[in-house]
Amino acid sequence: MTNQIELAIQDDYPDDFAHCYGCGRLNQDGYQFRTGWDGGKTLTMYTPKPEHTAIPGFVYGGLIASLIDCHGTGSASLALHRKNGHEPGDGAEPPRFVTASLQVDFMKPTPQDVTLRAVGVPEEIHPKKFQVHTEVYAGDTVCAKAVVTAAVMPASFTSKK
Amino acid sequence: MTNQIELAIQDDYPDDFAHCYGCGRLNQDGYQFRTGWDGGKTLTMYTPKPEHTAIPGFVYGGLIASLIDCHGTGSASLALHRKNGHEPGDGAEPPRFVTASLQVDFMKPTPQDVTLRAVGVPEEIHPKKFQVHTEVYAGDTVCAKAVVTAAVMPASFTSKK
Numbered sequence: 473m474t475n476q477i478e479l480a481i482q483d484d485y486p487d488d489f490a491h492c493y494g495c496g497r498l499n500q501d502g503y504q505f506r507t508g509w510d511g512g513k514t515l516t517m518y519t520p521k522p523e524h525t526a527i528p529g530f531v532y533g534g535l536i537a538s539l540i541d542c543h544g545t546g547s548a549s550l551a552l553h554r555k556n557g558h559e560p561g562d563g564a565e566p567p568r569f570v571t572a573s574l575q576v577d578f579m580k581p582t583p584q585d586v587t588l589r590a591v592g593v594p595e596e597i598h599p600k601k602f603q604v605h606t607e608v609y610a611g612d613t614v615c616a617k618a619v620v621t622a623a624v625m626p627a628s629f630t631s632k633k
Numbered sequence: 634m635t636n637q638i639e640l641a642i643q644d645d646y647p648d649d650f651a652h653c654y655g656c657g658r659l660n661q662d663g664y665q666f667r668t669g670w671d672g673g674k675t676l677t678m679y680t681p682k683p684e685h686t687a688i689p690g691f692v693y694g695g696l697i698a699s700l701i702d703c704h705g706t707g708s709a710s711l712a713l714h715r716k717n718g719h720e721p722g723d724g725a726e727p728p729r730f731v732t733a734s735l736q737v738d739f740m741k742p743t744p745q746d747v748t749l750r751a752v753g754v755p756e757e758i759h760p761k762k763f764q765v766h767t768e769v770y771a772g773d774t775v776c777a778k779a780v781v782t783a784a785v786m787p788a789s790f791t792s793k794k
């Protein structure tokens with residue numbers, strides 16, 4: 473089982489797009505999620521902090537939704553980057569995605585003190601849109617199942633800057 | 634327009650259930666969302682902090698999903714509490730809910746430096762289950778639409794304690 477993501481897509485985002493609270497490597501207050509390939513699937517790992525609780529002993533659903541959100545956009549970026557002939561770390565700038573929709577089914581209470589593994593299968597549904605089917609594991613248990621629809625970041629997102 | 638929630642359902646949760654990262658009044662590191670009635674709808678307000686960014690100028694989707702999550706369980710609690718003849722602040726302990734599923738459609742980029750308003754309509758779909766239809770406003774703009782299915786907290790959530 474992979475316990476470390478060596479080449480994450482977020483490592484290659486340009487600095488301007490590296491401030492996301494979920495997955496921005498330059499956001500010191502955020503989660504700094506990192507997403508890479510693990511075989512033919514995508515993987516994001518995170519160990520929730522003690523404060524990320526729903527009730528004592530169980531992880532807060534909003535943290536799980538956040539993990540799924542950034543895992544979704546990161547996975548879509550990995551998939552389109554690969555389609556374009558690139559892999560993380562090869563020096564090419566990856567495409568950035570935004571979340572169009574997020575569907576999460578919470579299957580089981582998620583125990584704390586466990587590293588969560590979001591495992592995804594990205595599927596192209598349009599040249600600029602991917603669906604990422606994700607399962608979040610705590611150990612061998614699937615605690616959440618999700619579908620993220622991610623779209624290539626529109627120009628309106630960057631025009632404000 | 635209501636700018637303050639005087640009687641929030643979370644104020645009445647027992648201390649053991651007041652540690653949620655989203656809506657626990659005793660979680661000093663969390664968002665401390667508060668949800669109350671505003672006419673016949675439910676309302677949760679939150680002003681994202683500067684670090685809660687997706688890219689500079691826009692709010693992180695995971696924060697919006699978190700707001701919707703706790704707004705959903707809080708709204709379901711308000712609705713069942715009212716059905717049982719109670720209102721926040723009357724001294725009765727409200728029912729606690731967990732999120733069974735979360736569906737969020739992100740309609741528009743959500744600007745930062747604005748107080749977000751999650752406005753909900755809870756609908757009973759089973760004696761122990763509510764669907765909460767929610768719109769998240771930034772000013773007059775609906776930035777996200779969501780449906781949360783919330784279920785009365787099962788015994789398995791408390792048996793671990």
